[in-house]
Amino acid sequence: MTAVTSDATGTPRWLTPSPRNWRLALLIAVVAIPGSIWLAPGNVAFWISFVAVSAVTLAVTINAWGRYPGPLLVAPAIALLFVMNIFPLMWSFGLSFFRFRVNRQAPPRFAGLDNYEKILTDPTVWDRLQTTALVVVFTVAIQMIVGFLLALLFEKEFPGRRVLLMLVLTPMMLSFVAVGAFFRFYYEPTFGLLSQAVRLFTGEPFILLKTPAGALAGIVFADAWMWSPFVMLLVLAGLVSVPKYLYEAAEIDRASWWRKFRTITFPYIRSLLLLALLFRTIEAFKLFDIVFLITDGGPGSSTETIAVYVFRVSFQFFRTSQSSALAYFILFIVIVLTNLYLYFARQRSQEA
Amino acid sequence: MRVSLPFGGLLATTAVATMVVATGLATPAHAENVTIRMAVPDWPPTRIMKQLADEFYQAPSGNTVTLEPDFIPWPDYQNRLSASLTSGEQRYHMAVSDSQWLGQFIEGGYYKNLTDIIAADPELQAIFDDLNQNLVDAYSTYPHKTENYYGFPQMPDVLITYYREDVFCNEAEAAAFNSQYGYDLPCTPEEMNDVDWDMVRDFGEFFQRTAGDELAGATLDDDFFGIAYQAGKGYDFSSMQINAFVWQHGGNIWDETQAPTGQAEGVVNSEMSVKGFEHYLSLLEYMPPVVQTGSMDIFKVDELFRAGKVAWIIQWIGFAESAISADTSTVHDQVNFAMAPGLRKDDGSLDRTSNIGGQPFVLTTWLTETEEQEAIDFVKWWLSEETQLRFVQAGGQSGLQSVYTQPEYNTFRPWNHAFGPSLDWQKDVWHVPDFMELLIQQQEEFDKAITGQQDAKTTLDNIAEFQQELLTDSGLIE
């Protein structure tokens, strides 16, 4: 008897009601969900779909229990991400092919790639991307360097290390609202600390945010100041884990500092450094609150990042579907960029 | 539909009588608990409203009505409100809304059209007749200045002058000023009411001092400036002042009441508009250095004034309370108020045309019949003379002519005298659904001019070009 089609009673296996029969659950779900969406009012349909999806999940879980530990361990995370992130993302992705504005009553109209064409030919988008690229390059580079130097500072045990480390960590614990508002205040020419300090020497108030370059520097400084500790913490975790005897051995070999760093230290911090680089780049692309609070994109539009622009398009201009397309365009860029990182990282690790 | 006042009053009395009878007849068995959930920005005018409602409001229907305002921080108010409305959350029964947002939320089907309700309700008609017409136009009508009504004033706001009496009324300063400019430095609110922009320029030039100089008999330990008005990039923090200049010089913004034949090209960048904008820009050099960054928004102007760094500012009347409070203002006992200045016309009178501020409140479209009735009753209570007077007493302003013309009105706060006469000069910026896009592009271009990257003509040309294209796209220009 082939196990494929039936059990002892002759019923096909996929029809046997059993808690682990996920195929049956899936079949019911596939019928029930579109059916309920079609026939029942929204709320009822939602709950029917919810129960159906839960049933499928449960059946799959019971089926996998003990047999496929890998997928089982991963499943809860995937499920939650699917509901809270991936589903909404698909929704916007779908919307990006329509013509739709939430503040108009006209129903969504299919528009193909029009939205994408529009944003790709829009000079504003390219201008905002350039600004973003500048911000990302500067802020991530500074964060990596400063974070690394700070980690070197705290690599060794010394009196008061724990307290001093806390002081350095506090900037990233602050709220964006406070950092944005206070840095704008620090940069302000009449009351601001920066201007006051410069004035002690020059006698003139210092107006940092007057020029596009100054405004950009102000934003980068605030963001880099806030997030360098993040890099520091990751690098530090790697640094303190390097076995001491390796250095001692290198000492005997009279290896140069650079050589010690390259052959001993770096392998230990490489993966963490990559993680820091990855997450800081992603976050820098999304840089929003600080820009909004410090310069509001000014002077003119010289410091308006792409994240601020997406916000404007979606929540101020209400070009809903266009903003979705724009978001996916950014996603594409970030994916390419992060893949490049990962590619180089993999190459390096193979060399090592 | 403008009814004369006595007639309106009569109607109101009759309606109140009917209402009283109706309340008497309402059986308690039918009384319900109704909650009016309202999205409101978090600031004194809404806090006062909540307090007055809790204390005094009795629904005429006999229902127990609770006002449940959701106090949302001002800077994020628009985001939260638009997220709630556009997502179909249907959470709020009423909302306080900047007048400019009318179009964008009406076109989405979120704000309720009240035209029929008002037409069927003599009490509401009486209220509308009593309101200053400029407020009705700005806060209620969409399309602008048509007879389609959507909102009622919650807190009307206008730009006025705040100034330092200790500086302007100082004898030594006055004498020096007179010898330099050949006319007297204004000191009383009456004198300050007759100030034109040329005099403002003179104040700016005259009172600009550096640390170590003398001011009104005291040595300054920091730079001091004569004048300040809004020139910030955020939200509408330069447009509100620039519009005033443009209108006073005979220029115009794109006029939505002329749609679809009214143009942006040639209007927005007309010679008069450019002249108005240049005039605005020419005064910036007398202002505190922060103006060069384009971040001198209404809050910064306010802060500089309260910290005693500026002699004279233009500011919303709704901010005045903090200028005279000892805990927020170092100059609290030296401040006085007047109407905003204007452009001197050939006949010697002032053109004070200015951009209105403040907010109406609106009803949303998903109210049940009961909720709608309660919301309307609440609005009537809010715009009753008694409640409005209580509101003004606590620091608000009222748009009802029968209220703000009472002599008592001016005694509640030292700035109230500037409110009523200013109302007649108010115009509003666009209410079309594209408002935000128009505003943000315009603020960006203005900011370039304010920070000295671009001249007035180029700026207005850019704005006109953008507006022409955008508005043609959305069918508002043919």
Add this chain to the structure above:
Amino acid sequence: MAWQSKQREIGTAGWGWAIFAGIIAFIYFFPVLWIILTAFKTNADILAVPPKFFFTPTLENFVSVFSRSYIKGQAAVDTGFDRFFFNSIFIAGTSVLLALVIGTLAAYGFSRYPLPGNDTYLFIILTTRMLPPIIVIIPIFIMFRIAGLSGTYPGIILLYTAFNLPFTIWMMKSFFDELSPDVEDAARLDGSSEKRLFFKVCFPQIIAGLAATAVFGLILTWNEFIFALLLTGVETRTVPVAMAQTIGGDIGVRWGLLAAIETLFLIPVIIVVFVLQKHLLRGVTFGTIKR
């Protein structure tokens, strides 16, 4: 035994280094210090020119965090800040813990039982962090409304958990990857079950990783603003939203109040980070190192 975790020795430096580090740390900390000082100043002192380093401290700002009068000339009323504060602690705490549990399991799965296309899954998980959150707001709003999650604790907690997951998974996976498989193989040969292997062998070695991940997750969730603004109700509102109340309205920025809220708001995270610091610094790899 070889796979038992042992604390790695780190080098020591003397007082000279301590003083140098102290100076750097102080400079780095200065903008924060200024915020804390601002919390103790009166409005006049805050806007003083030149800036005041020495002043008579006042607790007025802290008092008005909890109760202040919204209408001039009236008695101060409760601001509900204690409620916001509780909400912040409860929401951030729960969601970080949840993300740690779910994320660690997933990371262990990804690390020890690679699926076909493992890296692709991991990358897709990462991409959910790449978009500006504003893009998903509208669909999430609709989902929340239908499911009745809008303005509730479960709603915002689940959202924050999902928000924390990508980082947790990536971080924890890199910790699991660093563990030596030899150790586990040895334990497996000893007859340990998979469950035992995870809890007795791997778990003790990744405590440092858990601590680090918890700290990062907490910091991000603690200060999250846009979801908190849009998806919490009156009852579930968190402190960052309350903080935004101080930067606009009728008085512009209330520097003292903003600084006082921020100062109070820092205390819980500082405590948590300080407690976990030992683990943060213990190093990420133990025993034999996988190269």
